[in-house]
Amino acid sequence: MPRTPGADLPDHPDWLWNSPEPKHSYDVVIVGGGGHGLATAYYLAVNHGITNMAVLESGWLAGGNMARNTTIIRSNYLWDESAGLYEHAMKLWEGLEDELDYPLLFSQRGVLNLAHSLQDVRDSKRRVGANRLNGIDAEWLDADQVAEICPILNTSEDLRYPVMGATWQPRAGIAKHDHVAWGFARALDRMGVDLVQNCQVTGFDRIGDRITGVRTTRGDIAAGKVALAAAGSTSVLTDELGLALPIQSHPLQALVSELLEPVHPTVVMSNAVHVYVSQAHKGELVLGAGIDAYNSYGQRGAFHTIERELTAAVELFPMFSRAHVLRTWAGVVDVTPDASAIMGLTPFENLYVNCGWGTGGFKATPGVGWCYAHTIAHDEPHPLNAPFNLDRFATGALVDEHGAAGVAH
Amino acid sequence: MTGEYRLAEGGRINRDRPVRFRFDGHEYEGFDGDTLASALLANGVHQVGTSIRYGRPRGIASAGPEEPNALVQIEEPFPEPMLTATTVALHDGLVASSLPGQGRLATDPDPARYDAINAHCDVLVVGAGPAGLAAALSAARSGARVIIADSDTEFGGSLLGSDEELDHAPAGRWIDRVTAELRATPEVTVLPRTTVFGCYDDNYLVAVEHRGEDTFTRQRTWHVRAREVVLATGSHERPLVFPGNDRPGTMLAGSARTYVHRYGVLPGHRAVAFTTNDSAYAAAVDLHDAGVEIAAVVDVRPVATTLWTARCVERGIQILTNCAVTGTSGTDRVSGAQISPVPSGDSAPTVASELDCDLLLVSGGWNPAVHLHSQARGTVRYSEEICALVPDRATRGVRTVGAAAGTFTTGECLRTGSEAGSAAARATGFDADPAEVPSSPSGPVTPPQPTWLLPGLSADSDHDQFVDLARDATVADVRKAVGAGMSSVEHIKRFTTIGTAHDQGKTSGLLSSGVIAELLGVEVAQVGATTFRPPYAPVAFAALAGRDRGDLYDPIRVTAMHDWHLAQQCPFENVGQWKRPWYYPRPGEDMDSAVLRECHAVRTGVGMQDVSTLGKIDVQGPDAAEFLDLVYTNKMSTLKVGRIRYGLMCHADGMVFDDGTVMRTDEHRYLISTTSGGAAGVLEWLEDWLQTEWPHLRVHLTSVTEHWATIALAGPRSRDVLARVTSDIDLAADAFPFMSWTDGTVAGRAARVCRISFSGELAFEINVPWWHGREVWDALYEAGSDLDITPYGTETMHVLRAEKGFPIVGQDTDGTVTPHDLGMSWAVSKKKDDFLGMRSFSRADTVRSDRKHLVGLLPPADSAVVPEGTQLVELSELPEPPVPMLGHITSSYRSAALDRPFALALVKSGRDRIGQTVYGHVGDRLVPVEITEPVFYDKEGNRRDG
Numbered sequence A: 001m002p003r004t005p006g007a008d009l010p011d012h013p014d015w016l017w018n019s020p021e022p023k024h025s026y027d028v029v030i031v032g033g034g035g036h037g038l039a040t041a042y043y044l045a046v047n048h049g050i051t052n053m054a055v056l057e058s059g060w061l062a063g064g065n066m067a068r069n070t071t072i073i074r075s076n077y078l079w080d081e082s083a084g085l086y087e088h089a090m091k092l093w094e095g096l097e098d099e100l101d102y103p104l105l106f107s108q109r110g111v112l113n114l115a116h117s118l119q120d121v122r123d124s125k126r127r128v129g130a131n132r133l134n135g136i137d138a139e140w141l142d143a144d145q146v147a148e149i150c151p152i153l154n155t156s157e158d159l160r161y162p163v164m165g166a167t168w169q170p171r172a173g174i175a176k177h178d179h180v181a182w183g184f185a186r187a188l189d190r191m192g193v194d195l196v197q198n199c200q201v202t203g204f205d206r207i208g209d210r211i212t213g214v215r216t217t218r219g220d221i222a223a224g225k226v227a228l229a230a231a232g233s234t235s236v237l238t239d240e241l242g243l244a245l246p247i248q249s250h251p252l253q254a255l256v257s258e259l260l261e262p263v264h265p266t267v268v269m270s271n272a273v274h275v276y277v278s279q280a281h282k283g284e285l286v287l288g289a290g291i292d293a294y295n296s297y298g299q300r301g302a303f304h305t306i307e308r309e310l311t312a313a314v315e316l317f318p319m320f321s322r323a324h325v326l327r328t329w330a331g332v333v334d335v336t337p338d339a340s341a342i343m344g345l346t347p348f349e350n351l352y353v354n355c356g357w358g359t360g361g362f363k364a365t366p367g368v369g370w371c372y373a374h375t376i377a378h379d380e381p382h383p384l385n386a387p388f389n390l391d392r393f394a395t396g397a398l399v400d401e402h403g404a405a406g407v408a409h
Numbered sequence B: 001m002t003g004e005y006r007l008a009e010g011g012r013i014n015r016d017r018p019v020r021f022r023f024d025g026h027e028y029e030g031f032d033g034d035t036l037a038s039a040l041l042a043n044g045v046h047q048v049g050t051s052i053r054y055g056r057p058r059g060i061a062s063a064g065p066e067e068p069n070a071l072v073q074i075e076e077p078f079p080e081p082m083l084t085a086t087t088v089a090l091h092d093g094l095v096a097s098s099l100p101g102q103g104r105l106a107t108d109p110d111p112a113r114y115d116a117i118n119a120h121c122d123v124l125v126v127g128a129g130p131a132g133l134a135a136a137l138s139a140a141r142s143g144a145r146v147i148i149a150d151s152d153t154e155f156g157g158s159l160l161g162s163d164e165e166l167d168h169a170p171a172g173r174w175i176d177r178v179t180a181e182l183r184a185t186p187e188v189t190v191l192p193r194t195t196v197f198g199c200y201d202d203n204y205l206v207a208v209e210h211r212g213e214d215t216f217t218r219q220r221t222w223h224v225r226a227r228e229v230v231l232a233t234g235s236h237e238r239p240l241v242f243p244g245n246d247r248p249g250t251m252l253a254g255s256a257r258t259y260v261h262r263y264g265v266l267p268g269h270r271a272v273a274f275t276t277n278d279s280a281y282a283a284a285v286d287l288h289d290a291g292v293e294i295a296a297v298v299d300v301r302p303v304a305t306t307l308w309t310a311r312c313v314e315r316g317i318q319i320l321t322n323c324a325v326t327g328t329s330g331t332d333r334v335s336g337a338q339i340s341p342v343p344s345g346d347s348a349p350t351v352a353s354e355l356d357c358d359l360l361l362v363s364g365g366w367n368p369a370v371h372l373h374s375q376a377r378g379t380v381r382y383s384e385e386i387c388a389l390v391p392d393r394a395t396r397g398v399r400t401v402g403a404a405a406g407t408f409t410t411g412e413c414l415r416t417g418s419e420a421g422s423a424a425a426r427a428t429g430f431d432a433d434p435a436e437v438p439s440s441p442s443g444p445v446t447p448p449q450p451t452w453l454l455p456g457l458s459a460d461s462d463h464d465q466f467v468d469l470a471r472d473a474t475v476a477d478v479r480k481a482v483g484a485g486m487s488s489v490e491h492i493k494r495f496t497t498i499g500t501a502h503d504q505g506k507t508s509g510l511l512s513s514g515v516i517a518e519l520l521g522v523e524v525a526q527v528g529a530t531t532f533r534p535p536y537a538p539v540a541f542a543a544l545a546g547r548d549r550g551d552l553y554d555p556i557r558v559t560a561m562h563d564w565h566l567a568q569q570c571p572f573e574n575v576g577q578w579k580r581p582w583y584y585p586r587p588g589e590d591m592d593s594a595v596l597r598e599c600h601a602v603r604t605g606v607g608m609q610d611v612s613t614l615g616k617i618d619v620q621g622p623d624a625a626e627f628l629d630l631v632y633t634n635k636m637s638t639l640k641v642g643r644i645r646y647g648l649m650c651h652a653d654g655m656v657f658d659d660g661t662v663m664r665t666d667e668h669r670y671l672i673s674t675t676s677g678g679a680a681g682v683l684e685w686l687e688d689w690l691q692t693e694w695p696h697l698r699v700h701l702t703s704v705t706e707h708w709a710t711i712a713l714a715g716p717r718s719r720d721v722l723a724r725v726t727s728d729i730d731l732a733a734d735a736f737p738f739m740s741w742t743d744g745t746v747a748g749r750a751a752r753v754c755r756i757s758f759s760g761e762l763a764f765e766i767n768v769p770w771w772h773g774r775e776v777w778d779a780l781y782e783a784g785s786d787l788d789i790t791p792y793g794t795e796t797m798h799v800l801r802a803e804k805g806f807p808i809v810g811q812d813t814d815g816t817v818t819p820h821d822l823g824m825s826w827a828v829s830k831k832k833d834d835f836l837g838m839r840s841f842s843r844a845d846t847v848r849s850d851r852k853h854l855v856g857l858l859p860p861a862d863s864a865v866v867p868e869g870t871q872l873v874e875l876s877e878l879p880e881p882p883v884p885m886l887g888h889i890t891s892s893y894r895s896a897a898l899d900r901p902f903a904l905a906l907v908k909s910g911r912d913r914i915g916q917t918v919y920g921h922v923g924d925r926l927v928p929v930e931i932t933e934p935v936f937y938d939k940e941g942n943r944r945d946g
């Protein structure tokens, strides 16, 4: 039977996961069944042998940002701290399909981060230099080289902010978010970890500053350790403990087009002409841009953000003019003052926090899982996430990625 | 053209205007008023493509935007991917082809124009069927500002697809009368061909108007802010799931009726109608009356309604109750339907008969189009009565009526529509009464029988039972998802991809919920549905981009002297939204030689630069001094009127974010300058603090950037030039000291002259009202001509300031640099009680001694300029990564004055390394560079007074 090339995805396995009732007690409870929660549980089980564990998810598994993100994976971050963590994740990505025995559609098609001003060029070269010294593949390309990699991109001078070049990370790319989550979930299910859906954590049980369990919409659950992985809702949870986190939740929108014949060979990101675009496996264009400026816990955004994003898209890619928007949606992203994540210990014993991944935590998923699991198992941060502690907002040892790298997602 | 499928008369097509078009390489003819689908059907073309996964032939399944199958690629007049043939209005020159899965984008630039409009109204009515028209009429008669929009080319909605009578006359007359009245009412905007596709907070709705291929604006996006909204968006018929339900010739019953009545087209010659409800009877009867032989109406219900039974009997149409279609035959088109009694329990159905047919009408009930209601955050619930989702709780100011609310008789739609229209108008303060509505003969509707999966079919047939035709997803796919442990409709949607195609599940959404419910053995209500997200129907990217393209993507800001710069043919640098001259090449010069020449001129003679783009904010009020003390790191309250002070602003984290000069013009008034790109951000920042943290401060901020044109006159001969065009300013160094300002006359114009220097040379900044900028610029240029006065651009300005070690915020800083890191502790007050950033200077990380410092760098004198952005390392040979980095080069140039390359860099413990050699990592090489003080030229500051 003729099948349209690329208009199809590989089949899922016959069995994914159970939906058990929560037990009364676990060694470890993970709050939030997104990519990070699932990956963390996975490495807790695989690397640290912990399986008397539950992942508690308030809705359907991996239905938060994990189900909504635009799946860009890259590790070309400026600062050593970020590079270490994201590159660790990248290396895990490179073996994850085999490890999980699941078609993740991990496609290393490269990412171009465009430069549109002299300062963009300086910043880009700086980042490329840092990446290379950190052992991360990165190149600076001039506008002609950019056009060779992505011929549909408008690299002409008549652009309002012409493309002056780009950084290029060949190992970067995209994956299929649901498959990643389900791959982890299936592996966890097999190892006997409880994936409890429709179970919202509403508070904590504690003795002094020691956390002993969680309260949920499906009853109280005792826990040796509680690890938060609730993305944009994390601050709501820690409010229960009077712990104020330096995160602000914002809507972040994305959209897709209809299925199109392949035209876009890579991933393009631009901050100045603000949009980023890839063409997913079935052929749909996947686009995103910046956060909606206001704070919100609502999974919906404002229309002008979409309009502005599409303006940028047709500026950079004139051929997208008559592509159609099929669907727009939004997630709630947790943004920190330095645009870097928070992962580590908290002022409460047996309570761990991972949040603040904002617009860019999908790419970190396996790396987060690995390091956060270590942190939980050893009650001490892994060296790779040590710089991302909560204390840095008091000491000032920030890992400021927006000023320097200026790139989101 | 009266082929065997086109009726000799009838329909709302214009038979006087034939339209020629091509489809899949064949020439056809249709009429004005046809859609591509109706024209194809009229030509006997049913199959319009093959399915995406299995390559099965697929036909036209509907007559509207819910079409799951008939996807076409437009080739001409201009390529457009993936439209539904059922919504493409036929026009001359249309060339289209079938599209099996992926659309194709044009490689040529889109010649069409798109724009946007803002509109405000009291009542927005979405949908112009009976309910919407009645609503609009009631609201319009009250005098309210009304907008009524409908996707279709004509108003009338479902009435266009039937032969219903209103007030004992064809419904078309009522439609025409109401439409004419609406058009004639001054406060009413009538928008056909306009799809409202998004409903955002506070009744902000967005719509796209398809204005036609030949119009000046092809599509227009409407941004509508409505005080009240009436949603009369109708409903979509639901297909049925049974083996072979995807063969071309299988069509929604109501759509077949539309083809007959609206387009005068017979979608087939011999039909079987398979239904769970009454509506397919109407289709069967109408098709029969139009000349289609009806082989049978197959009804899953045990008894048919009396009314319809009677009508069928009259016509000799056989009704098979308690029966189902359990298979179809045919290759490219349905040729027969297998009919079985609905088995009870799990027993397999036995095929009782096979009926020949070339058209299989299906109706599984109707789904109210609750999309916009739901987007507006209204809730929906599953109605057992109509077996569909209906609006439950509405958002304030939103009313849903007619079929969209689950009301299926025309009379009720008219009545509720009319009431909603007047209620909406009343809610906005108008004295409105429901408009009188015409009488409608339509009787009550008996509810459908919920039918999701036919019982007893073998698992083999799962693969042939399509749930989402657009995604080629079958019952087997759903069964597999459920079997894999999935129970959430969201998971199953993602597993099967049901509902993710171009139609976003208009026909398949609830159907899949029903199938899931059956497979899981739960209620449909428990399964629910996925979220309705904008857009309701696909919208072209270009329509949303509108006019904000090309130069209009972002406003281009130019100075009063811009034309002069243009005449010099200088390249421009984008600085924020500004176009700034980058350098002024003379014939034969490249950038490097032009910049060396310009630098040399400023250091030895005189140069002039247009610096009008620097941001300027007028700060006024009794608390202005206190306010500035809080936002700058240094003290501004002690500044004397007539004097100027350089200042740094930090964010609360203590990191520098902008700099500029502060000029005190009066006791309670300052003029502050910002970087060119940072002006808006600074104003926002200051307003943020004023309005949210310090509302007690009596301070007003006004952006005055564009009030002043500013010219920097720099170089040892600058005083001589200025002296030639001013007579009332004493320019002597002691009378007009550095960092002071004075008012006077320059070139005959009132001017404010400052002694500020960003190059270290004697320099003046001449501010004149914007509209005198060019004139004064010309006068200065003229006055300096014998001194070879040299206009210079941003590049020369950058080199000159770097020679003096002056940082550029945003280039030599990146949001991680404190004033102390810059070596500018002198600009941080130790006396003030508080200012933004102060607390952060005592944080553990900011008091580290090994922070990065701004230092100078000297590569070997005869070497090339080391690129900006270069990373610096300690070792002369590279170890394996990760290689520890010391910092990076922020600015790097060739100096005319020093005749060598030099650079500025941020380097870990930089000030402690002065004299050391470190290495720049350039390409794969390491270049030695010596760390120096950041000031390379005139360290003593001897040159600033001339």
Ligand SMILES: Cc1cc2nc3c(=O)[nH]c(=O)nc-3n(C[C@H](O)[C@H](O)[C@H](O)COP(=O)(O)OP(=O)(O)OC[C@H]3O[C@@H](n4cnc5c(N)ncnc54)[C@H](O)[C@@H]3O)c2cc1C
Binding pocket: A031, A032, A033, A034, A035, A036, A037, A056, A057, A058, A059, A061, A062, A063, A064, A065, A066, A067, A068, A069, A070, A071, A072, A073, A199, A200, A201, A202, A229, A230, A231, A232, A233, A234, A237, A252, A253, A254, A288, A329, A330, A331, A332, A333, A357, A358, A359, A360, A361, A362, A363, A364, A409
């Ligand atoms: C539109 C969009 C585009 C993006 N694009 C990219 C991209 O291209 N590349 C990239 O790297 N990143 C991207 N991101 C960011 C990325 O999605 C997130 O950083 C990442 O998914 C966050 O981790 P997570 O998967 O664990 O979060 P989530 O999937 O949001 O998981 C958090 C989970 O916690 C659950 N939860 C919350 N509160 C409770 C509670 N009280 N009890 C129980 N459960 C709770 C939530 O329901 C949710 O399932 C994007 C995000 C969005 C929204």
